[in-house]
Amino acid sequence: MPVATYLGQGGVGVRPMSPDEAMTHYARGDTQAFSSVYDAVAPRLETYLRRHVRDPSQVEDIVQQTFLQMHHKRGTFRDGSKVLPWAFSIARNFMIDLKRTCGREVASNVHDDDSALKAFLVNDLADGEQTLEAHRLGARLAAVFGACTEHQRNAFELTRVDGLSQLEAAQILNTTVMGIKQCAHKVYEKLRAAVAEPEPTGPLPLSAYLVPSQAGTLASTVRSRRREP
Amino acid sequence: MSLSPDFKQRLMTTVAATPSATQAQSRRARWWLLGAGVMGALLIFFLKGGVRPTGRPAVLTALTSLGASISGGLGMFFLLTTRGKSMLRRPAGVLLAAAVLSTAAFLAWKMAWSAQFGLTFRWPDRVGFRCLRLGVVVGALPLFALLASYRRTEPLRPATTGAAFGAGAGLASAVLVDLWCPVAYLPHLLLGHVLPILALAGLGALLGWRLLRIGRH
Numbered sequence: 001m002p003v004a005t006y007l008g009q010g011g012v013g014v015r016p017m018s019p020d021e022a023m024t025h026y027a028r029g030d031t032q033a034f035s036s037v038y039d040a041v042a043p044r045l046e047t048y049l050r051r052h053v054r055d056p057s058q059v060e061d062i063v064q065q066t067f068l069q070m071h072h073k074r075g076t077f078r079d080g081s082k083v084l085p086w087a088f089s090i091a092r093n094f095m096i097d098l099k100r101t102c103g104r105e106v107a108s109n110v111h112d113d114d115s116a117l118k119a120f121l122v123n124d125l126a127d128g129e130q131t132l133e134a135h136r137l138g139a140r141l142a143a144v145f146g147a148c149t150e151h152q153r154n155a156f157e158l159t160r161v162d163g164l165s166q167l168e169a170a171q172i173l174n175t176t177v178m179g180i181k182q183c184a185h186k187v188y189e190k191l192r193a194a195v196a197e198p199e200p201t202g203p204l205p206l207s208a209y210l211v212p213s214q215a216g217t218l219a220s221t222v223r224s225r226r227r228e229p
Numbered sequence: 230m231s232l233s234p235d236f237k238q239r240l241m242t243t244v245a246a247t248p249s250a251t252q253a254q255s256r257r258a259r260w261w262l263l264g265a266g267v268m269g270a271l272l273i274f275f276l277k278g279g280v281r282p283t284g285r286p287a288v289l290t291a292l293t294s295l296g297a298s299i300s301g302g303l304g305m306f307f308l309l310t311t312r313g314k315s316m317l318r319r320p321a322g323v324l325l326a327a328a329v330l331s332t333a334a335f336l337a338w339k340m341a342w343s344a345q346f347g348l349t350f351r352w353p354d355r356v357g358f359r360c361l362r363l364g365v366v367v368g369a370l371p372l373f374a375l376l377a378s379y380r381r382t383e384p385l386r387p388a389t390t391g392a393a394f395g396a397g398a399g400l401a402s403a404v405l406v407d408l409w410c411p412v413a414y415l416p417h418l419l420l421g422h423v424l425p426i427l428a429l430a431g432l433g434a435l436l437g438w439r440l441l442r443i444g445r446h
Binding site for chain 2: 027028029031034035038042043046059060063064067068069071072073074075076077078079080081082083085086089090092093094170171172174175176
């Protein structure tokens with residue numbers, strides 16, 4: 001968890017506070033602390049939402065609603081509680097609301113742009129063959145990931161992509177730590193099997209061009225895990 | 230792509246212009262609400278006659294109340310609190326298990342001790358409707374207080390949380406009804422002492438969905 005820069009009221013020489021401590025201070029009435037909470041939480045929230053919501057203005061809207069909700073209900077914040085799972089669960093709630101009102105168009109796992117894939121591929125790959133291979137792998141991983149249940153995908157994303165702890169993910173998804181462990185492990189095993197599969201030959205499926213960004217993120221996650229001893 | 234450059238500034242301006250209760254103010258308001266709910270429930274209970282031994286040995290009354298309090302208290306602990314230091318409530322499975330197990334424990338305890346004293350016989354004139362009415366009315370007030378004090382705070386499962394609040398309030402009312410009613414006949418207990426817990430859980434789920442849910446401003 002990144003450490004916020006807020007030092008507390010009048011706090012030169014005081015150690016920097018974590019977002020949880022900053023939220024506790026804000027809940028007690030220290031208005032300066034909210035900026036610090038924002039700095040620590042907003043980027044992670046935004047990254048999470050961008051994977052699920054197509055329209056950037058709607059991402060902004062959800063982030064704003066989430067922070068306003070946290071502000072309105074700051075009095076209910078318990079000392080020592082984690083602010084990140086709380087913020088994620090509020091944002092997720094708004095996202096589901098949006099999905100219900102606007103239908104599939106809004107909450108899709110497919111991005112319009114392929115910036116994540118570009119970051120993954122263009123920077124690292126040398127030639128066309130590798131690019132082609134990466135496209136194929138991306139398509140395969142996206143298909144495998146898409147075939148997992150929503151709960152499994154959420155568990156995997158929150159723990160492996162968003163970097164939340166298993167306990168935090170369990171709280172957000174309202175399940176047990178064991179449940180999160182099992183779901184994330186199942187997805188990971190499926191993705192690993194897909195990476196280990198021999199390369200099929202022939203033309204690329206259309207999906208290779210349609211769902212690249214998520215596939216790129218997944219491929220890099222699985223590959224980095226594979227390199228670990 | 231990231232949030233627009235002036236987004237934080239706009240948000241902070243909105244936040245500064247919108248008053249919200251601090252922890253101390255919220256806590257005070259909650260205690261008032263919950264206190265009023267509990268006092269109202271006790272008032273109704275005592276207006277209806279309060280503790281009524283009605284031929285029961287004092288030891289039996291004490292024992293059954295003790296068991297009801299312990300099982301109800303444990304159930305309420307799981308139903309009404311969050312897990313650890315968290316803003317989020319327990320999983321639905323845990324809540325359901327807490328409600329079912331504590332109700333079953335309360336029932337088994339009452340039956341077992343009443344059987345020891347030979348008091349599990351049928352009371353033809355006490356079907357259980359009066360206990361049912363008392364249980365629901367006494368439990369409804371703390372339930373309303375809980376729902377009001379946690380209004381618009383539940384991001385995950387408002388209906389489940391409402392049901393948990395209802396079951397918790399139902400367990401609390403079951404303790405009072407147990408002090409009021411001497412009957413330990415199983416069908417009576419199911420109708421008059423257990424059904425209020427279910428009814429309040431259902432009411433809690435219904436109201437919880439409306440009141441606890443975080444909606445768009």
